[in-house]
Amino acid sequence: MMLEVLTNAPLNTVQDLGRPRAIPFGVSCGGAMDRNAFALGNILVGNAPDAAGLEIAFFPFRVRFRQDCVFAITGAPAKVRLDAVPLPSCWSMKARPGQTLVMDAPEKGMRSYLAVAGGLDVPRVLGGRATDIKGEFGGFEGRGLQKGDLLPCGGGKTGPMPANGVGLSGLAPLPDKNGMELHILPAAEYGEFTEQAQACLVQQHWRITTHANRVGFRLEGETTLQTRRPLNLLSHGLLPGTVQVPPSGQPIIQMADANTCGGYPKIGIVVEPDLSFLSQIPPGGYVTFRLIDQDQALARLRAHRQHLRQLAEQVSATKTYILTQ
Template identity: 55%
Template sequence: MIEILTGSSLNTIQDFGRPHAMAMGVAQGGAMDRLALSHGNLLLDNPVDAAGIEIVFFPFRVRFHAETSFAATGAACPATLDDLKLPRDWAITARPGQTLTLRAPEQGARAYLTLRGGLDMPPVLGARSTDLKGGFGGLEGRALQKGDRLSCLAASTLRLPAAGYGLTRPCPLPPADGTRIRVLPAAEHDVFTPESLQTFHSAAWTLTPSANRMGYRLEGQNVLKLSRPLSLFSHGILPGTVQVPPAGQPIIQMMDANTCGGYPKIATVIAPDLRLLSQTVVGTPVHFETITRDDAVQIIRREAAELSRLATEIATLRTQLVF
């Protein structure tokens, strides 16, 4: 069992969300950086989609009330277990009474705390993720508060060396000087003026403070315009959809996005880069690069293959550890 020592309206329990429920109008939800959550779960020999804590408000502190193996992944946060400094993307076993502290990230925006077995929350619509807008999932459908106590699902004891162990290749994070986001053309891409398409693909867009789990609003020096008036009925959209409202500044739908909308769609961010966007800090330049569908498929397949290789490497490493 762990106890939350710092409350926030933003730190929530997340797994891989509810993509199967989008047809019912329920947001997909789930971890904004699935890869970081997966890495933490692999380090603990959990299912990759086991529920953990997504942390976006720092410092974040928890106290352990039982011996618990955990991993901290995602953003590069200075982390300490009592007075012991922990490397990035690291797994270790905490003793009862010890306190984990994650401080403000030096790179990236979101950290993940995973625990052996995964957090024991009742599944709602097939997932344990918190849906703040709907008020369900996670812990009573809300963000974590000071004093909350969380338990883990039953799992066999995981033997780790006293100092713990971690990844040789940490989860990639976007550089501080700009994030390159690969996109595919969306349904209304060709309805925008040639000048607007040139601007969209060549200009540096800035991530504004209007950025949350529902959407990221960008701003640039030029606005995006349609070549002709366009009236759209509300229609289905997915995380990664880049919509352009009448103000002409793009909005990227994130994991808690509505499942429908009526603004013109200029592009769709591919899944591996949507997680990079989730780790982008407010004020950072964002650049779009259009790729082909075949390119996107290959990128997604490479990421899946790399995750599979990492799982094998971690399993092999665990058998070689000296206790």
């Protein structure tokens, strides 16, 4: 089973849940920026959580189905059409051979996802199928998609589906440019920052600058964050969600393709569920920070994962694609 790419799309890539076990070797974790939307897509088509799909950040995007295929669209609510039929976001449909899926720019958010039953059948490299653009490996030939690419699919079996398709309802809305609250844990050097910096971190609004990509989001605030004394740190390990503060005093949030090491002091760690929503805020949007403790962070993470498990169990139990939240 094949998907034929009909548009050049260098920012659109094959992604999965990344390569967390490769981080000690200096390889970025990578994977989908909006892991929540990515997970919902795999749930809608009955895939395993780590099945590979498409992350779409450059629009318009068009693909043609070469064989029968059940697919799902999640993430930023793009204007989607299967031939002439408009489809909502978080929706699953069955496509016939020769049908074309067209995705225009989203009304809100930055990234949409296309999941297909059985996943995209690209080779595993260092334990994952995600595209590492910096390293030029993984995904489909280690690069963004180009017109004429033929993406092999796993051809997974699917259950019954209504002719008009089905989807998820009642999901949490995506944040807009007016801002969202990010929950963070204090990081290793939090205590090295002045009391004024610690207060400003959570009291002021931070604007996402145009320097925002899969590696990191640079923020800008009226008051900079300063340490109590000059710090000369050796490079140390980093993970997605790490909030670093360079000499400028303006924070950087490491994202999916985060650097694996760096020497800037760390003031906080954004909890995993919030990173998904952050990835959908465009440059010019605003965020605030709320400091929480480890127990609160674990509670948020467990609740998020339990919600996804419940949706997956519902699909498995009913053997259908009729889903509601």
